[in-house]
Amino acid sequence: MSAHDPKRLLSPPSDATALERALLRQAVGTIDPPSGAEDAILATLLTRLPPPTTPPSGGATGSPTGAVGAKAVGLAGLAKGAGALVAVTTIAVGALSVGRGWDAGRAVPAGATSAAIVAASASSPVALQTAPPVDAPSTAVPGTSSETAEGRPTPLRASVADRANGRQSTTRASGAPHALAVPAATSATAVTPVTASKGSVAEPSSPGPAYPESTGSTATANIGGPPNASDTASARPLPPTALAEEAKLLADAQRSLQRGDASSALETLARARAAHPNGMLGQEREALTIEALFRSGQRATASAAAEAFMKAHPDSPLAARVRTLAGH
């Protein structure tokens, strides 16, 4: 507090009444996000982003430190179905967390998420419900004219089926705030308590029907709300999207690394680079590539790739991880 500032109401010398102080004390500590919110909101947010407006150039294909999708922030064809949410959840809890502290001994990156993954007992894989439509907020950016936010309102809970059909569902489960349901990777998906700690995630499926039509459980990434079985009744599985495929490739590469098979990881990452040169997860892919190069003993190539990465993305959250890998 500077000398110019008045005394705070909670400071002992202030003339605040007991009730004023008590009320203000209630506010302390109430404005921080809950654990897991960042990842879960990102998962939903990504499904709402528009597709990219420019076609992929493919200019960096084949380069270990190639295109990292600096502007590739859209999601081509993302909102096409359940697969997207699996992928996005995987991204949120896995691949995107590269810079937050990997632990190669874990099934997923340490610190990747604390979003609780719970199981619901529905026979159909997916269904989320969205909040009733609301007026799009006026979202004028400072220095610009007033504008409207994206056409949709602001549901964290959104029907995958409705996304696919380009419409909104109309109901919201009462008393179940902000649950984000994603289909389980397989019918054997582990049921994890709602209080799951960091690292508890629903992994994408290995080969096979990723989104079972009529059997299997539904995993729900839940921010502070209980699963709602009624949320899991109506959606139909749809083909995975480009993002889902990209995320799966990265997850495969990551598992290869965890098994100690850096060569396989590099092969998978090369496939990811070729298939998604301007992919949403470009930086994550390159960071994985650098790690795989180091682990495979290609230290010179890895160092060069790390230098290029840090030069291209000095402020990236992944830069710290890359810097550590490179021994800086």
Add this chain to the structure above:
Amino acid sequence: MTFLEVYREHFRFVWRSLRRLGVRESDTADAVQDVFLVVHRRLPEFEGRAKMTTWLFGICTNVAIARRRLAHVRREISSEDALLPEDLCDASTDAAAHVERSQALSLLDHVLDQMSVEQRAVFVMFEVEEMSGDEIAELLDIPRGTVHSRLRLARESFRGSVSRIQERERFRAGMGAK
């Protein structure tokens, strides 16, 4: 910076800003999405003339104002229903205390809702988060005098609302005693 970098780096700031601006905790996740949808669309135009946090806070402010207008996020208790939690200062950790705390937070929201979002943000930053006037001025990119002016108005609103609540409770208590 890429969109994802902005998200990763500033998610917490955006969440906290929305809460400072009066967005209900239960609505904050949706409001965060609103903010980052705008960020996604406008990021290519962000030229760095302002600090990223200042730019983001401006977006948060507009989102908070818009959400405040929405009927379904209006406060759940009206001034007539705002009850003074008993023993507010001595809440313990049992279930009753949770209820009391919930009531207290609702009451606090009611009191803070009487302010403009700009005043509320300054008030929360100064009184709750204990930021200095200079820090707030830098964050919001406004003169320190404006910070103090908003704080003064916010305090007047806060103290006036609390006073009215206390008066009403005394009146109700008096009616009950008769």
